[in-house]
Amino acid sequence: MTHPVCIFGTPADSREIVDVFLEQGRRVLLVPGPDAEAALARDGRRAAGLEVLAPARLLACGGGPGEFDLTFTAADAVVRRRVSALVLAHRPERHPHYASYGLRPAPAVLPAARLVEMDCRPPAGTAWNEVAILNGLQSESSPRATGELLQIALRLRREMRARCHLFTRNLKVAADGLEALARDARTAGVVFHKFTHSAPVIRQDEDGRAHFAFTDEITGLELRLAPDLVVVDEAFEPPAVVRELARTLELETDAAGFPQADNVHRLPVFTNRRGVLIAGAALPCGAAGAADASHLLLALRPESNPTAAQIDPGRCVRCLTCYRVCPYRAVSLAHRPEVQPAACEGCGICRAECPRQAIRIPGLEPADIRGLIAAERPASGRRPRLTVFACARSGGPAVRSAAAAGTSWEAQVTVVEVPCAGSLSRDFIHSAFDLGADGVLVLTCHDENCHSRTGNRLARSRVAQTQAFLDGCGLTGRLVLRTTAANMPAETGRTLAELAAQLTATEPGPVPGPAD
């Protein structure tokens, strides 16, 4: 039987995911967080397959996908659990934009979340006859927030005939049904005030009532408003427990601190660690509900990995370079560094960085590279000879598309595709020259598009070092690095053609080929 999946999240945040997982026969370990009440552990559903560990803080995560070893502190004890995967499902915290509007919280100034809690009903004895809704008036809003605020506006219109004014800059409607919802709101009498080059002046009384003074940009009319209720929009930020989990689990984060890098390869629910997933509901713009659970279940499927790196214990000196550079946190430290095969992406960065050449990756050995370069070279002696090391995600497909489109280069081009440009060690580049190349082109993914995040940057610094060395040997201009993408065949073809032309104009490379 496989181990349970560990879901980090409050019962409310994770209800749908837990339900779907249990339905699909997965066991679940639910960890609501270090501030959760111990009662949850007792009262939490003892549905078959669900264990609630509360309160608990994750101390450490060892092992790898399929067999993570988690260590928690829970009430003064240390608790260990073995799980097959981790899911971070805590919803974002909502921080009302009071400060940016110059407002402070008051009975008449409430955040959107509070309106939802109150079911859009005023407290007894209060009437909301005139309501201002602030949606992206300072910082840009989002479709999720806009949908919620439009629903609030519609409720207030329909149920209590409140005069609703929605203040915004750009109305965010780029999601299913929002344009229609905005139209419905207009039809129901919600007034939209859009600001482009001006902003309302907002001040607040001592008793908390807000006053608005603004110029309608279309008519030029000057208007004033002193609403009974101001609904303030919110920023979505990762809660402290998620920030801590990201640190403990060594996860890449985006600019806001959410534990998923802003990288197309991580969408929709992946992190830089295989087996550690982030629920869509835990991201400001991710899918929620059943769609979320689907993605998570699909991502849990175990797969074999024939191309995992292997560390030779005889050569390893425990410098821990591999542990530090692995973008996927696939190196675990027990008695010595070991690669977790299920976590390894085969990117080759550890192999290239290891100062003792102690790491092997099937197919990525120097002998394999030399074999590939030598095999591709016909004995015709056509010049110039250009060896291209191309990332299989970008340069490889781009060159192949260019070739398929009939582009030809006045050169003999040998393309060696590698899983990541970060796997290019200096010996690969030297091998190319040793085997008669007049020039070497390294094609990497664009910055921030690299699947391993650091591979293209490592390639850039290694190429720079090698260029400096070649310059010292009087071989300037023979090693070039360019970034590209799989859907840039024209530009990539042009890069090859330019380099070929350049090399034709110079003397042949340092090592003669077989037909010379």
Added chain:
Amino acid sequence: MTTPPRVLVIGAGIGGLTAACVLADHGLEVDLVERGPTPGGHAARLACKATDRCVRCGACLVTAAIEVATDHPRIRLHLSSRTEAVRATDAGFTYRLVSETAAAEAAADAVLIAAGFDLFDPRDKPYGFGLYPNVVTNLQLEALLRSPGGVVKPSDGTPPARVAFLQCVGSRDRKLGHLWCSTFCCGASLRAAARIKAARPETEITVFYIDLQSFGRDFQSAWAGYRRSLRFVRGVPAETFQDGTAGIRLVWLELESHQAREETFDLVVLATGMVPSAGLAGAAAEFGLRPEATGFLPAAGPPGVFAAGAARGPMTIPETIADARHAAARVLSHLKPDATERPGRSAATRRTIFP
């Protein structure tokens, strides 16, 4: 149900390719039927718009999906093909698979309609599209960006000095009954504009918009950058006038001054939106799936019939990938195949390729 189950996926754009890969990785046999001569749909025709860094549009993922699907042992890709004579059976459907050269009877246990979208035809608007050579659509701009010469005026092949982007052409349009935002166009226009600026910084670019939609993870920061290099005008001109050889005149109401303003541009890009693809209703009806009032499809219909991607409504590439994965999960849930296969890594989300 056959063993292993067979799924018919209609459309080999990014949605169909993604769903096919997920299903095939789970051991199912997939017939991926594409009406066009090449896979990849609209997204395969997009240019990479990275300047000094990736802009996260997701277009490069389409190439990977095409490669994986084309090589996958359990995916049969049928190009220039369509389905006909669909009949529901106890277990699923039978149909005729028709290509240019052949017709064959086939069967499937479930069908996933990922037929994508059409772009709104701007000849229905008085923008001079089809009449003035230098009025182009966003998709035509993508082709220019991909071409060796870069973005040039179709009339004479020289780079434009002043470019205008007109957003929301055919979207958010009550008179047309298109009550949707096409979601991808603000991002596509701004990224394209930034790429044009990076190649030729002297180009003057104006974006005419109604509401700028966010794109990417940190739009707030990106927005500040775009506002510095591009001019934004709120309000989209309703028509264009070709001014002899001087260029294309646009007239609009300037918000700040409340005055009419008139300027000439060398190149006008119409950010045309997504509409339900022609024939979608007919194809869906064959499987008992009825479009909604918008003309787009609901996510599911009769048992065994599913829809994903832009056929369900406008969505971006990353959203389509997510939606297709979700639809594939629902197909798996419906068919409950035996978990006999534990294939190695090949899915569109993970690639370890060595030559």
